[in-house]
Amino acid sequence: MTDFRTSIAPEHFPFRIHHHSPTLCIGSCFAKHIGKRMELYKFPCLSNPLGIVYNPISIAQQLETIVQKGSTLHSAQLFEHQGLWHHFLFHGSFSSADKEAMLSTLIAQSVRSRSILQAAGTLFITLGTARVYIHKQSRAVVANCHKVPADRFDRKLLSVEASTNVLSGIFEKLKKLNPSLEIVLTVSPIRHLRDGLVENQQSKSTLLVACTQLCQAFDYVYYFPAWEIMMDDLRDYRFYEADMIHPSLTAINYIWDYFKAGFFGEDTLQLLPLIDKVVRAAQHRPFRSASETHQAFLQKQLEEIAKLEQQYPFLDFAKERNVLKAQMV
Template sequence: MKLQTQIPLEPISGQLDYSSKILMLGSCFSQNMGAKLDYYQFQTLQNPFGILFNPLAIDNLLQKALNKYEYLEEDIFRLNGRWHCFDAHSNLSSASKEELLKNLNIALTRTNQFLREASHVFITLGTAWVYQHEKSNQFVANCHKVPQKEFGKHLLNIDEIRGSLQSIASAIEEINPDTSIVLTISPVRHLKDGFVENQRSKSHLITAVHELLGVLPLGIKGFYFPSYEIMMDELRDYRFYERDMVHPNSLAIDYIWEKFKEVLVSKDVEEVMEQVAEIQKGLAHRPFDVGSEAHQKFLKSLTQKIAYIKSKYPFMNFGNSS
């Protein structure tokens, strides 16, 4: 008896391994998959500007990184005792304008440098709804609790989204024509926009992504990973959501991660991933008696395992325990 419809999946060409360098951009779901890749010690750069929900925000980041833009005081503003930038998530906001500018420019430099070497760029689109700051005429990545009356709200149409995605692909091709782009739609529902509005938004994103994949620049490989479809069709039950009934819970994230591995991660690295997981579990272990002989033996064994795997993969970082 089948109690679930399953989405057919096929591995992509050029799957991830430990030589891959993966740039993760987009909504909080890209953070979920990025956290899994980090746990297994893949080489990643995650959302240097924080979570970005719409394609215009991602395009803006890449264009400024590519053009070596420098943020100045005129690009930021102060509200409620903190300095903010409309291009970045509030995680980068700071009580010091100097610190914010420094972190913004460091993030642009890191993005530029990492993109030049990236084997894969993983982009998760969350919404087609965008907010335009009326005074500056700027489409923002985050409103930073600026009064809503200062913004106009706009649903990007399919042509606008496709144009933004083409701009992203062209920027990537210019700096690194050998990379692969993996696009996905976030399964997180943006219900603050409205139930019908959320569905309109997701449908615009899905259509635009698939139109883009048919016209990618020569040399760029493009793939679609069906995160949204897996959540909607295979996990169509509220037990797979957090208490807010909007975000996938840890069980759903683990389930989609298994599908992600099936499609995107080479089976050749499974053994290394198991070794990394064993080390991570060892580092998380909390002993009853830190001075016991058994624990000292455990620590010695763990140190040896870390030294062995780092001899093969020097970029791995297990914190102070390494």
């Protein structure tokens, strides 16, 4: 029988992700999706601690900031715009009316992220685009324009060489900080249509070649084919949100299945359904929370949580326990 689709065989990576060591995810919003899914299943995971970031240079600079515990940050790098202080390397969620408080927050987050990175088993880097904005006055590549007028920036497509060079440099520092660290690269399956379809393909192609060269150069760097799964396997608009750009929940779940098959061992795979059952129970919203039936359901779930935490001490269901207890009468 003819198979009217092109599927990708799941790759089994030579290392495993488990609940005993942290994972750090950094990069585009797809890194956030994977990070949130890992957090949902109780993996110790930190996602984009300094904000969403898309291009190789800004990703490397954020990682450098983390490695240096924020020591490279100083108040002269901040600028005021529309009543708030900003930094071109970091997300707007860090922007503040208080300049010194913002700087302190960035440094504290960098220190916290470094301690997690130092203990991490895996670092996931999701590259979104090879096109960068360059601030005309400072000639610095920016991660976030913070609504500064567009005429104050130049735009440029990074070369493969520039992308690999900047990432190679930070990889060596990361490995020195944490010799057991494994690095997984992926190219975001979200197209940057604001650049134009042709320009998006040029950008993604640059990133794909850069990933290939980095995997060949370092034996601790690997590639997860999220872009290929979305473009070549799920090549249908029914797997997209209404904007025709972002993957739907069905697509994210499908990519997550590949992720599980590639990175999780059998023990972890058997544990996930047990975690999922508790998480879903806590998300359940009854018509009558005070009913005898629902109260019995709550008690049963709390007992199940206690049993799982006793059997697997590394799992933390505090959030789910609090949600369930709040419904008890």
